Amino acid sequence: MARAIVRGGGVPSGSAGKQGMRRAEARSILYRRVAVIVILAVFLLPLLWLLSTAYKPTRDIFATPPTLLFSPTWSNFTSVFRYFDLPELLWSSIVISLGSTVLSLLLGVPAGYALARAKFRGAVGVAYFFLAIRTVPPVATLIPFYILMRDIGLLGTWWAVILINTSLNCAFVVWMMYAYFRSSPISIEEAALTDGCNDWRTFLTVALPAVVPGIIASAIFCVMFSWNDFLFAMFLTRAETKPISVALLSAYGTKDISWGTLGALAHFSTLPIILMMLFLNRYFVQGLTKGVN
Amino acid sequence: MTDLALPISRSPRNAMPYRTRRRLFLLLMVAPAIVYVVLIALWPLAQGIVYSFFDYSLLRPASTSYVGLDNYRALFSDTTVRTALVNTFLFTFGAVALEFLFGLGLALLLWRDDRFNRICLSLLLIPVTVTPLVVGLIFKAMLSPDYGAIGYFAAEWGLSGEHGFLGETSSALMTIIMIDVWEWTPLMALILLAGLKSLPTDILEAAQVDGARPLQRFRIVVLPLLLPSTFLALVLRMMDAFRVFDIIFVSTGGGPGDATDTLMIYSVKQGLQFFNVGFASAIASVMTILIGIMAVIFILVVKPAEARNG
Incomplete structure (x- = not known):
């Protein structure tokens, strides 16, 4: 080769x-x-095979030997609506992922900027500290966090999942934006500062517009991580607040629910993220390579 | 890292010297994230280490008592923990090694920068974005010996046992590794491809002019230049593999028996299904320590390498 x-x-x-x-x-x-x-x-x-089970009647899914031919049906999608409150599940997933994304960007982007511009030697160390946070095994924080949320009465709410997802996502955003800000030229900012533009306005009107691709990439990853998470959501949400990933898992253990229904439900869980990735591919690819180097 | 030009402000409003003001501003920008991460990530982490010294069960919280190192002693004499530890390492190194090899092959195939390759790369990244839970479901279904598109024929032709690849103790862990490889090889390919594209062309050309054969060129020129730039990515992927949860939880749940139990799976089971918080926290703390050791090794390896390459 x-x-x-x-x-x-x-x-x-x-x-x-x-x-x-x-x-x-x-x-x-x-x-x-x-x-x-x-x-x-x-x-x-x-x-494609899993998604295709959504269009197969049950007897074709379990055909032995498995066959490529099947008579297409929509019945699996109607049973998704019968067994699940789909709008509610999607709404939960959207609230959790957007909530965590907004919070992570608000916390992470300024921090990444500060670390990239600080002339303090420890800044690199702090950046690595954020990277390290992402590598902590989630179970190590999840169990105490679960007890903490129970004690302050947030267990079962969207807040619990958003808060814990944000701790990982914001650490990721800091690291990523640190890389983006470092490779964005500092000279225009210096000019703005010398012209009497204050720090905050320089950040908002000069530094931020230069790293829009980085912000888009960060947002894509935050949405993806929290939409796809199910470990945190499984233990921290209850029936009314559970996102689609948790519904998929609980459906999988249920007798009434066939593979066809699962395949149909999987459409709603996977396609939004796949489409987002394909539409924003440039930012996704750039972010992936930048976020880990 | 050039010094910012210092505007000298004379208005009484800005009595503070510019340098101090700038420093304060940057500190205020980074503080919220640090405070947040300390409160929501570090504090629970520390709390978990404290729990690991207690006999603490959520089922009988009243009888919580300090037991010193008992949980750790129990952990080292627990055979499932030992299996889980071995499985975790087999999984981590097996999966990442295969992902690196396949990813490298794929990156080399896609090296030429044209439209076809760019489109294929985008499509290849789809597995990375699929919910890991769904990845588990996909292979659970595909590998089922009763009706799965692969599993049925594998069982029929005697390639797998009668319980299928995931159902046999001998093949379950390897199958889980292959599922992880399916999910993450494209990411590895992307990272290695970015590394390949950043290689200095003049060195590649020089090697060719000097008459190095392709394989030699690859071994002597490409690989040594590629490895340092992708090392961090490899380590991060390794740390992610170390704490894999979703695909195992869905496809085998750690079984059959404890054939695919990893430290992550076992501690989630102990902590959040059996509510043995003390014991689960001890396992989680061991995981954190092992990750820490991996990080230290990484720093020891990378720093000298960076110093060498300037």
Whole structure:
């Protein structure tokens, strides 16, 4: 494999007949594309398969041997509405993820800015402290947090989930925005400050607009993390406040609920995030590479 | 890190020198996040360490008593903990090693920057965004020996035991690792690809002009340049794998027996299902310590490497 590889780096190959080189080059690109398509299938088919169960009648899902052919039906979607209060589940997920995202950005963006601009040596250490917070095993904080929420009467509310999600998300945002602010030029800010613009206005009108892609990326990740979380939500919410992820899990253990219904419910749990990622792909990719380097 | 230009303000309103004012401003910007994280993350973490020295069960909170290191002693003589510890490490290193290998292969395939590769990369990232819970469900269903698209044929052709890949003690952990690999390889590929694209082209060209064969070029030039820039990503992925919960909880729940129990799964079970807060906190504290050790090793390895590369 390595042969195709290193040539792919855009390194011009010298010598040999040019015509032959070009043909070999074209062939190697073709081989690589075929390989990529096969790999793509491996990564996408399992998801498509689960989603496709939503359109299958139960007897086709459990057909032995499993078959590719089925008579499509909408009945699984109607049973989703029969068994679940879908708008309420989605509303919970939206409140939890947006609540945590807004809170994390409000806390994390200014902190990332301060750490990137501070001339104090320990700033890097503080940035690493935020990174470290994200690596703490969630169970270590969840159990005491659960007891704390019970004692102050927030257990079972959206607040409990939003608060604990925000502690991880805001640490992530600080780290990410620290990276974005550090790579954004400081000279315009200096000019604004010398011209008598105060610190706060310089931050809002000069520094922030320069890192909008970073803010979008941070928001995408916060929404994704809290929408996809179910460990925290499982233990911290109750029936009326549970998000769609928890509903999926409890549905899975229930006899009445078929795989078809689960597949239909999974649409509402996965598609919003997948669509968000595809629409904002540029920011997502940039954020992923920046947030970990 | 150049010094900010210092505007000298003479208005009486700004009696404080600029430097102090600027410092105070930056401190106020970072303070809320620090306070928040200390209160909502560090404080519970410390509380958990305190709990680990108590015999504390939510089912009988009245009989809570200080037991010193008893929970830790119980933990080291508990066979499930021992299995969970081994499983956690097998899972962490197995999954991350495979993700690195496959991710590297994939990154090399996608190295050429064209439209086709960019579109494929976006589509490849879909598994990363899928709720881990759903990932567990997908494979639970696909691998079912009774009706799963893969599991049925695997059982029929004798590739898996009659309980399927997830249902047999011998194959369950490996299967969980493969599920994690499915979920996270694209991310690894993306990170390695970003690393590849940032390699200095002149060095690659020089190696080629010098007549290095592709494999040599890869081993001597590409890999040594790629590793430092992606090391942090590897360590972070490793720490994430170390505390994996969702996919195991959904697909096997730690079973069959304790074949796929990890420290994370076992402590959640002990703490939030059996309400043995003291014991669960001891497991969680051990996990935190192990993560800390990984972080220290990382710092010891990275600092010298950074110093070498300037």
